[in-house]
Amino acid sequence: MTSTASSTDTRKDPAPHPDASAWQRRLRRFGHQGRQADTGVRERLVPPYARSGPRVWAMFGLSGAGADRAARWSAWVGPLLVTLLAGVLRFWRLGSPHAVIFDETYYAKDAWALIRRGYEVNWDKEANALILGSGGDVPVPVDAAYVVHPPIGKYVIGLGEWLFGFDPFGWRFMTALLGTLSVLLLCRIGRRLFRSTFLGCLAGTLLAVDGLAFVMSRTALLDSVLVFFVLAAFGCLLVDRDRARERLAAALPEDADGHVRPDARVATTTRLGARPWRWAAGLMLGLAIGTKWNALYIMAAFCVMAVLWDVGARRVAGAPRPRVAVLRRDLAPAFLSTVPVALFTYTVSWLGWILSPSDGSGGYYRDWASTEGKGGSWSWLFPDWARGLWHYETQVLDFHTSLTSPHTYQSNPWSWLVLGRPVSYFYESPAPGVDGCPLDAGEKCAREVLAMGTPMLWWLGCVALVYVVWRWAFRRDWRAGAIACGVAAGYLPWLFYQERTIFLFYAVVFVPFLCLAVAMLLGALVGRPGSNHARRTAGAVAAGVLVLLIVWNFVYFWPLYTGTAIPIEDWRARMWLDTWV
16 A cells, blocks of 8 residues: 555545536536535545555554554654754854845834834934944934834834844844744645645745745745734634534434435534634734735635635535525624734734824824824714824825835736746855855855745746646636635735836745645646556656755755855856846
8 A cells, every 4th residue: 555645636536517517518628527426525524634554654664553653743743844944944044144134124123113112213324334233232213204014023023133132133033933933834734735744744845945935034024924924824714614614524414324414404504613713814814914914915815715615615515505505604704703803903013003102202193183184074983093093004005006116126026936036135245265255266256145936946836836726727626726815815916016116025925825836736746546656656756856956956046045155156157047137
């Protein structure tokens, strides 16, 4: 018996639906499959996890009870080992470069001001040099600053500064920590999504060695914080999906042979309980929105996805009109457990600004309601802080939708998936013998931090996304749909802002879903559990070669991700596309 852990499809081929429409019959030439027959309802509602065959554990000298125990432990040991690898990579020389790189000039200082003042302040133009030269021992100004991102991500960065000091290590600590924990989350999410510990760990490994996720985890920007909260929200919804379907399966009747059968009444009327994991998802989405506003698109997409999951569950359970059943039983609770929770969390994130003085010495626009915004026929309905915050948000919205200032490293989102224009966060040209430049370099070296994904991973990811969309559209695979939803929510909204100044590193929010797509493709390449040994072996070798190429590619670009000095010719050799320079 061979292992089933490396396949993305452990199900048997579903029987053709007898009432398939003409268009469905025509689509079968492209691989379309109808809904499964009404047998195996419990397995369809709650699919079992794939189990490794005896051969896998025999290689480690395990069999019987020892193999079963190892299989249970692997569900956590595997993800933790991958996370350990990611943590070592991300925390290695985290304080290097000892400089304020790219937009750290905003967020590192804003974070320190939030911790010290409760609101962002205007810093002197020479503040960066003073901070680096004094080890962060500088006075914090009091004049409020106009900022265009909510405070949660900056509070997170500030926590690292509060623990370890106002220096590069301190302001990068929390992004490195959350970047590492994101790998753990993805391992466990992938395991639950694919019902395979192996594929979950593979997805986490791919995230660990993606250049863009790696660089963002070692930089005090908001996007790694956003990635963590988005992944956490997705994971909560995934757990909620399983719990709800378990309750539905438990409510269905069994026949004389002990098989669970669909039941129209049960599937239509059963209530699925309080669903605390949805409340947790709402909290995580609120924290994500409180980090960057583009999480609003993600919240909308995730909420629609979760409701469609409920429709699918009630359909499998036997509801003749599953959409109507969800409308009556699930839609209102789904809304109340996510959207209001997220909005409340977002509002609370402004507590430091709300509690700051309203006499002009507090946060920016904190006194607006009592000065410029004074009066109005409906102003008595809302407290001054609420009116001031609303005015602040409208100004921020105008900024985000009208930002057109040209930038050297801006890029069009159409080019993101092929890494058309990465962003250089830091560049120096040290002389031989200085800052790690070899004495025998002959000429100046290049020392750069380049925010760019691992090319082999992203280019394979383009193929994987095509596969995922096909799998969702023609094989009715909900897992592919979930992955596609995550990518689309983080990527497609940017296509509507063609005139805005935007950057490739915004794409980091959908990198975990890109890794899931690649893992799913590689699982399909390995083949079905029932395939012959030769087919599985050839598929495993091909998938292994692709993974090794991705890892090698990450190692090759390591100097550009970490700011390691290399001879200029070696740097030029890594500029594979003209647009990377």
